[in-house]
Amino acid sequence: MIFYFSGTGNSKAIAEEIANYIGTEAVDIIAADINQIHLENEEYVGFTFPVYAWAAPEVMLQFAEKIKVSETAFTFAVCTFSNVAGMALQHFSEIIPLKSGYGIVMPDNYPITDHIIDTKESSMVKLEEARKRLDQVKEKIAKKEEEFDVKMGEDAKTRTYEMAPVFNREWRxxxxxxxxxxxxxxxxxxxxxxxxxxxxxxxxxxxxxxxxxxxxxxxxxxxxxxxxxGKYSKGRFRYFFKGFSKENY
CATH class of the missing domain: 3.30.70.20 (Alpha-Beta Plaits)
Structure with missing residues (x-):
């Protein structure tokens, strides 16, 4: 089973692609009934989420704290981000120990800062690369390869453990x-x-x-x-993702 949180479709699409490949189910944590989740017999337990301020979204962390995962399950996480992920996977693994973790660069959906991350043209380039990357990640997960492969960036520990709490407390x-x-x-x-x-x-x-x-x-x-x-998003490129098998946005 793969649990995902997704605002504009990136992590949802990746969760569904991996779930289909390994023969399991992709579950939206927002709609999930925590009391109906039973993972004792699950071979794979995965988590897919966007990186917010160099960490998993707080709602995903809170969800992970409420579920119990068998020690025999192959646990993994795939995070999506537009630039770097910090120590998001390591931080998440403190709640549910992960056996593998991957990062996939996807188009940015934050047109609200004073600089432009992506345009329609750069988004198409990222999606082409993401498709190739996802094919590799799916195979590694299916084979239960134990590795961590994600671009953390500079000052990863400081950003994840110090800046993410500020984001959750003050910026949302x-x-x-x-x-x-x-x-x-x-x-x-x-x-x-x-x-x-x-x-x-x-x-x-x-x-x-x-x-x-x-x-x-x-x-x-x-x-x-x-x-x-805020004051920066007016007129900026808007993005949401329908899935790899459909028109992108």
Whole structure:
């Protein structure tokens, strides 16, 4: 069984591809009933997630703390990121000891900083490379190869163990979201929000929680680009991934 958290589709697609290859199930942790998860007889137990501030998303860490995995299962994690992963896999392995872990570079879905990470053109290049990388990772997992292969970057330990807690405590605020007059009130943002932080009120999205996962699902899935965050996202390239076997976005 493979558990995944995914804001805009990268980790979901990878989880489903690996699950299909090794003959198991991919499970969205947001929709999962923790009381119905029984892993005693699972041959593979995997986790797929995006890297947020050099660590696994807090919601994935909290999920991992609640489940029990057999010592005989082959445990692995695959993280997705646009640049580097820090020590995200090692940090996650402190909760559930991993026997292998891999990183796959995918297009960036964060058009909210003062610099541009990806464009449509660079995203296509990344996806071509990610497809090849994923084929290699699937084979290694199927063979139960025990290794860790991920680009950690500079100052990985400091970034993961010091900066990730700051991200979770201070940076995941919803107050910076704002909606333009282009909003058509379709409600897609409300349906896509894994944190259940959005409500449609009087035909417009309203953030009803102080914090969210900052996964950028609402911003990237909006069909008319009416949602922005802070002052940098306006007019920036929006990205979500439908899967390797479909039109990418």
């Amino acid at each position: 605020k919803t107050a910076a979201y704002h909606v333009s007059d282009e909003c058509i009130g379709c409600g897609l943002c409300e349906r896509k929000c894994p944190a259940k932080a959005i409500e449609i009120q009087d035909g417009k999205p309203v953030w009803i929680k102080e914090d969210c996962y900052l996964c950028m699902a609402c911003l990237n899935y909006c069909p008319v680009e009416a949602i922005d965050y």
